[in-house]
Ligand code: AMP
């Protein structure tokens with residue numbers, strides 16, 4: 455069979471890598487892909503949001519299955535378009551993808567179905583005074599979120615009421631996020647530890663993959679700006695069996711049932727961005743897709759045929775997917791360009807990749823890379839993810855392995871965090887840290 459993967463980051467490289475292991479796959483295309491992906495798939499110069507060109511490509515090349523990585527094509531309705539042309543595609547329809555593309559929809563939905571999340575109110579640009587008064591009634595920190603997709607930058611944590619009032623002005627009056635920020639959510643700050651859980655659903659039932667943790671800030675010890683994600687690991691000891699059961703019964707199950715009840719039956723990967731608090735798990739956000747860089751640790755731990763998983767999500771019967779989660783530890787460290795998440799230079803040659811490729815239990819997932827005259831050059835903010843696999847619960851040795859690999863790679867201005875995976879060691883040491 456022929457498979458098309460849409461997107462060109464580290465997440466998509468991990469998807470292509472896993473799909474390539476499926477016995478029925480003869481050929482993989484990836485649009486637009488990157489230098490790493492081009493070693494195992496044919497890359498096609500079509501942007502992920504160019505839905506009509508993707509459709510034409512899929513029809514002309516008799517693609518059997520399309521798998522969508524990023525949120526933008528999903529929120530633009532790529533699944534609706536492909537389905538209406540009789541093509542099989544993994545992901546939610548536009549109306550279901552709103553769980554990510556409208557934070558107001560997601561919050562109101564959670565309230566209606568009793569899904570635990572931070573208390574909130576929503577405001578439009580005609581309600582600046584009301585928004586300010588609500589902010590004044592809260593104890594800082596105060597969380598302000600743009601309603602629409604804002605490239606991961608739409609959330610501001612305000613340390614004071616004055617800060618919140620300035621932020622309300624930036625969003626609703628100065629419209630720094632354009633139409634995505636014309637409506638906002640203001641919500642209480644949740645104290646706890648963050649985790650990401652992926653549920654694969656056919657709209658009725660679901661299965662879960664290894665629970666992961668993402669490191670969003672640019673510098674060690676969670677300092678500096680928010681990024682797309684600077685590293686990840688799985689499974690996180692933060693989510694033990696009892697906590698996982700709560701997440702399934704209090705969050706995932708009612709979300710899938712609620713979406714069906716709303717006429718928004720959800721098929722695909724439901725990404726639950728969670729805060730594990732003293733009062734239990736609460737939803738920070740839902741995403742309508744796999745996470746990046748969590749996919750780079752979750753898929754190496756999946757023992758099962760991912761193509762079967764995709765088909766079961768599309769056609770039903772996901773519960774009967776024959777899989778297990780490997781008894782191992784996976785850690786991914788992102789190598790970024792100097793300056794990221796702000797402006798950065800590209801076109802720097804990357805050295806050391808061949809040596810790392812020969813290491814066992816280490817996988818390179820490219821993100822912003824490009825092949826020019828046989829050389830691999832940087833072409834984005836997040837450049838490469840290095841994933842290492844180690845023994846179950848052994849974070850010390852897996853951390854050593856991943857950083858041994860990381861240190862072999864070099865490019866001008868390369869930046870990475872040196873503390874990825876360390877939180878897991880603390881969670882294991884302080885088992886009662888959160889829920890005492
Ligand atoms: P989101 O895009 O909604 O996941 O928000 C981005 C990041 O902001 C999250 O990963 C959290 O670190 C932080 N955040 C969002 N909402 C809250 C909240 N209510 N309380 C504390 N931190 C939050």
Ligand code: GLY
Nearest residue numbers: 668683745746747
């Ligand atoms: N790792 C965060 C995200 O994919 O949204």
